[in-house]
Amino acid sequence: MNTVRPDQDDDGQPSRAQLLALVQRGLRSRPKRLPSWLFYDERGSRLFERICEQPEYYLTRCEIALLERHAADIARAFGPQVRLVEYGSGNAVKTRLLLEQLEDPVCYVPVELAADALRVSVERLGRLFPELPLQPLCADFTRPLRLPVAPRAPRRTVIYFPGSTLGNFESRDAVALLRKMRGEMGEAGGVLVGVDLKKDPAVIEAAYNDAAGVTADFTLNLLVRLNRELGCDFDLDAFRHRARYNRLAGRVETHLVSQRAQEVRVGRMRIRFAAQEAMLVEYSAKYAPAEFAALANRAGLTVRHRWTDPDGMFAAFCLGR
Numbered sequence: 001m002n003t004v005r006p007d008q009d010d011d012g013q014p015s016r017a018q019l020l021a022l023v024q025r026g027l028r029s030r031p032k033r034l035p036s037w038l039f040y041d042e043r044g045s046r047l048f049e050r051i052c053e054q055p056e057y058y059l060t061r062c063e064i065a066l067l068e069r070h071a072a073d074i075a076r077a078f079g080p081q082v083r084l085v086e087y088g089s090g091n092a093v094k095t096r097l098l099l100e101q102l103e104d105p106v107c108y109v110p111v112e113l114a115a116d117a118l119r120v121s122v123e124r125l126g127r128l129f130p131e132l133p134l135q136p137l138c139a140d141f142t143r144p145l146r147l148p149v150a151p152r153a154p155r156r157t158v159i160y161f162p163g164s165t166l167g168n169f170e171s172r173d174a175v176a177l178l179r180k181m182r183g184e185m186g187e188a189g190g191v192l193v194g195v196d197l198k199k200d201p202a203v204i205e206a207a208y209n210d211a212a213g214v215t216a217d218f219t220l221n222l223l224v225r226l227n228r229e230l231g232c233d234f235d236l237d238a239f240r241h242r243a244r245y246n247r248l249a250g251r252v253e254t255h256l257v258s259q260r261a262q263e264v265r266v267g268r269m270r271i272r273f274a275a276q277e278a279m280l281v282e283y284s285a286k287y288a289p290a291e292f293a294a295l296a297n298r299a300g301l302t303v304r305h306r307w308t309d310p311d312g313m314f315a316a317f318c319l320g321r
């Protein structure tokens with residue numbers, strides 16, 4: 001999937017022309033596909049927060065339970081005077097649990113493309129840790145980062161990538177992203193990555209098909225966004241959310257399925273959908289611990305530690321060179 005994002009304007013968002021070109025390319029390819037980062041406009045980000053509160057969506061709760069139990073051990077593994085760089089806007093709860101345990105942290109650098117989300121997380125963390133220097137970076141973490149100069153010399157730079165977001169990347173792109181982290185963390189640095197583990201497929205599928213339909217709304221919001229930002233005319237009643245666990249590939253594959261034969265305007269193009277044609281919008285990969293270790297190895301990284309939540313659903317891996 002096209003998980004690597006285009007160049008951005010100064011406000012960090014792709015321009016309308018870039019967005020249009022990328023969407024047209026995705027809709028002309030076979031099978032049709034759109035990148036999952038398109039979910040996260042303002043409404044999409046709010047819907048994702050509601051997904052995290054659904055009883056079926058175990059990932060966030062398990063990752064928080066993991067940190068509640070193991071954050072002290074994790075912090076000990078990294079040692080004192082860490083510069084913590086987080087990919088994505090920090091969920092205040094997770095980041096707080098980690099920062100509370102770090103000994104004498106040097107600074108916290110949240111990296112986030114959405115300027116409002118970045119501001120919110122900095123305000124929250126600033127209130128919780130008034131002494132800690134915050135160095136927000138409004139940037140796309142899939143691209144090379146220029147990290148701000150730290151306020152004092154850190155012993156170690158740790159890149160924190162929670163939430164199993166790495167699972168949204170196809171394995172080649174995931175390896176490339178891990179390799180990029182390896183460069184940014186430097187010789188002595190480390191990576192802390194949250195990973196959803198393989199488990200009963202019924203449990204996984206339920207997490208992406210909550211009974212309240214929040215995930216379906218989240219997926220369909222992609223079309224709402226394209227209608228608004230590109231003037232498309234997707235009929236929201238003519239597409240359905242479908243999320244299935246592909247055992248062979250070890251991932252949830254989310255599609256938007258056309259409910260009838262139809263044509264949609266996308267800029268100057270008209271895109272034809274057959275009845276029951278499925279457009280790929282998201283992968284969410286699930287890993288066995290050994291599979292994840294092999295993925296890290298391909299990026300030149302080694303698993304130093306692994307922690308799991310009490311139910312063994314979700315893992316945090318500490319990686320080093």
Ligand code: AVJ
Binds near residue numbers: 163164167208215284
């Ligand atoms: C935020 C990317 C980790 O893949 O589980 C939740 C996004 N998609 N429900 C995931 C998501 C559908 C989520 N990540």
